[in-house]
Amino acid sequence: MKESTGKVPGLAVVLVGQRQDSLAYVRKKIMACHEVGFRFSLAELPESCTEEEICDALSNYNKDASIHGILVQLPLPQHFDEGKILNVLSLEKDVDGFHPLNIGNLAIQGREPLFIPCTPKGCIELLLRSDVEIAGKRAVVIGRSNIVGLPAFLLLQVIHLSHIAVNLLHSYKSNFLQISIPHEHCLQRHHATVSIVHAYSENPEMITREADILVAAAGVPNLVRGSWLKPGAVVLDVGINPIEDLESENGYRLIGDVCFDEAVKIASAITPVPGGVGPMTVAMLLQNTLEAAKRALHLT
Amino acid sequence: MKESTGKVPGLAVVLVGQRQDSLAYVRKKIMACHEVGFRFSLAELPESCTEEEICDALSNYNKDASIHGILVQLPLPQHFDEGKILNVLSLEKDVDGFHPLNIGNLAIQGREPLFIPCTPKGCIELLLRSDVEIAGKRAVVIGRSNIVGLPAFLLLQVIHLSHIAVNLLHSYKSNFLQISIPHEHCLQRHHATVSIVHAYSENPEMITREADILVAAAGVPNLVRGSWLKPGAVVLDVGINPIEDLESENGYRLIGDVCFDEAVKIASAITPVPGGVGPMTVAMLLQNTLEAAKRALHLT
Numbered sequence: 300m301k302e303s304t305g306k307v308p309g310l311a312v313v314l315v316g317q318r319q320d321s322l323a324y325v326r327k328k329i330m331a332c333h334e335v336g337f338r339f340s341l342a343e344l345p346e347s348c349t350e351e352e353i354c355d356a357l358s359n360y361n362k363d364a365s366i367h368g369i370l371v372q373l374p375l376p377q378h379f380d381e382g383k384i385l386n387v388l389s390l391e392k393d394v395d396g397f398h399p400l401n402i403g404n405l406a407i408q409g410r411e412p413l414f415i416p417c418t419p420k421g422c423i424e425l426l427l428r429s430d431v432e433i434a435g436k437r438a439v440v441i442g443r444s445n446i447v448g449l450p451a452f453l454l455l456q457v458i459h460l461s462h463i464a465v466n467l468l469h470s471y472k473s474n475f476l477q478i479s480i481p482h483e484h485c486l487q488r489h490h491a492t493v494s495i496v497h498a499y500s501e502n503p504e505m506i507t508r509e510a511d512i513l514v515a516a517a518g519v520p521n522l523v524r525g526s527w528l529k530p531g532a533v534v535l536d537v538g539i540n541p542i543e544d545l546e547s548e549n550g551y552r553l554i555g556d557v558c559f560d561e562a563v564k565i566a567s568a569i570t571p572v573p574g575g576v577g578p579m580t581v582a583m584l585l586q587n588t589l590e591a592a593k594r595a596l597h598l599t
Numbered sequence: 600m601k602e603s604t605g606k607v608p609g610l611a612v613v614l615v616g617q618r619q620d621s622l623a624y625v626r627k628k629i630m631a632c633h634e635v636g637f638r639f640s641l642a643e644l645p646e647s648c649t650e651e652e653i654c655d656a657l658s659n660y661n662k663d664a665s666i667h668g669i670l671v672q673l674p675l676p677q678h679f680d681e682g683k684i685l686n687v688l689s690l691e692k693d694v695d696g697f698h699p700l701n702i703g704n705l706a707i708q709g710r711e712p713l714f715i716p717c718t719p720k721g722c723i724e725l726l727l728r729s730d731v732e733i734a735g736k737r738a739v740v741i742g743r744s745n746i747v748g749l750p751a752f753l754l755l756q757v758i759h760l761s762h763i764a765v766n767l768l769h770s771y772k773s774n775f776l777q778i779s780i781p782h783e784h785c786l787q788r789h790h791a792t793v794s795i796v797h798a799y800s801e802n803p804e805m806i807t808r809e810a811d812i813l814v815a816a817a818g819v820p821n822l823v824r825g826s827w828l829k830p831g832a833v834v835l836d837v838g839i840n841p842i843e844d845l846e847s848e849n850g851y852r853l854i855g856d857v858c859f860d861e862a863v864k865i866a867s868a869i870t871p872v873p874g875g876v877g878p879m880t881v882a883m884l885l886q887n888t889l890e891a892a893k894r895a896l897h898l899t
Binding site: 401410 | 681682697698699700701702703704706707708709710734735736737743744745749753756790792793794795796797799800801806
């Protein structure tokens with residue numbers, strides 16, 4: 300793109316407050332943009348800022364032609380109206396794909412969203428690239444968040460594949476990202492039989508044990524034990540839970556929603572935490588930003 | 600409303616072509632509007648009309664202040680672009696609730712759609728009014744259409760109850776509708792554990808047998824046999840399938856997706872076809888139209 304147009308894709312992040320995990324995620328995004336040669340811009344606001352200041356930052360990025368993708372690092376401090384703030388974001392730059400119109404177009408058969416939320420998109424990409432059969436299989440999604448659970452449910456039934464593939468090399472061992480050769484744009488239906496399990500579900504263990512494909516996104520450390528799994532199941536662990544660890548550098552380490560040591564003996568494939576779904580989320584964010592840039596520059 | 604404002608809610612239907620079932624549905628809507636004192640307007644277009652003529656009819660209703668709800672009787676003849684036509688419809692008058700922004704707001708926790716699609720809304724209303732416990736129970740939806748399956752899935756997890764309840768008297772025996780006293784606006788979460796079964800699902804019978812609550816919306820006559828049901832299950836039969844019947848007046852009669860004679864022995868409650876979910880759909884359409892009118896007239 301740089302060679303043909305003299306322009307590079309630009310990503311902007313609005314960060315409010317100083318949450319340690321948010322800072323860590325933003326650092327990952329900066330590094331990834333740097334590695335692939337994207338422009339990156341960060342608007343940092345203190346937790347004490349006003350809603351108007353956040354909206355102003357977003358409006359400025361909406362108008363900035365060198366920025367093609369914008370995201371608000373979530374969660375915002377609780378006193379802010381998340382829905383209202385996200386509504387300010389230009390639909391064409393909503394690379395997180397959280398706008399209701401995007402989610403609606405993702406849900407409705409025969410329509411196409413502009414962007415697919417990055418984490419569930421990364422989950423599906425992992426399944427496809429690992430040649431996991433999805434059609435007709437039973438998939439269980441644990442957790443029904445707007446960010447992961449709901450769009451993962453929608454995607455497992457209908458997969459919208461986008462213009463460009465991101466190649467995640469050594470995905471389990473490093474975060475090295477590389478944009479690969481574009482492949483055909485296609486919309487594929489993958490037809491899993493999907494159930495959503497959540498905090499109110501009776502017998503979550505029994506239901507989870509029916510899953511050929513499990514997406515764990517509850518945010519509860521080690522929730523899914525080995526006994527919850529069907530032998531040979533494919534397990535995508537989306538949980539990223541910090542637990543105290545005095546031996547580590549920061550005083551904590553990250554574990555998933557799945558008890559990895561037990562699950563690895565029963566599953567046919569499993570993503571580790573950290574290093575599994577997380578880097579895929581960043582890769583999909585780059586992919587969405589590249590798509591946004593190509594759309595803005597009328598390259599197809 | 601008529602006494603306090605001198606105005607009545609108005610519903611408009613755009614009908615393209617002469618499908619027998621569509622004509623029958625439109626007649627039901629006309630009768631229902633007549634019974635509750637709503638204004639009704641019908642734009643009938645021949646199958647040979649242009650897309651522009653359909654869009655013009657919609658635009659006129661969009662501008663007409665005496666019309667608060669508009670719907671396009673679906674399905675349209677196949678050569679029309681349904682998505683494009685539905686996009687013309689004013690969001691504030693989309694009483695069918697099929698606009699992607701509506702579906703997105705229905706899907707996202709913490710947001711509220713302007714309208715909930717009538718058939719799944721009617722299903723939930725039947726469950727609530729029959730005191731069926733939903734939280735934690737397993738629900739299976741057969742079929743994943745945009746009109747029923749998908750929104751039914753979303754609603755079973757999160758129920759958005761609207762401003763006004765429609766009282767369906769003798770719902771199983773007559774179509775007599777009566778608008779009842781408004782109750783409080785509330786958003787309730789009902790927390791079923793929901794699975795969607797479809798044509799590609801392996802073992803649909805086994806999965807369906809796990810359901811405490813079954814919504815059958817596949818459009819396949821008598822698909823669900825008695826052996827598919829868990830004893831005591833609550834069955835909502837959304838299928839309306841015409842089958843040849845030389846003894847009936849029109850040469851056909853309507854049957855559901857559930858084999859009623861078998862299911863009635865096993866289910867704890869079941870809706871018949873015709874007369875079950877169908878009249879509820881019409882009732883919910885009136886409710887949505889009344890809500891649209893109240894919103895337009897700033898009555899709350």
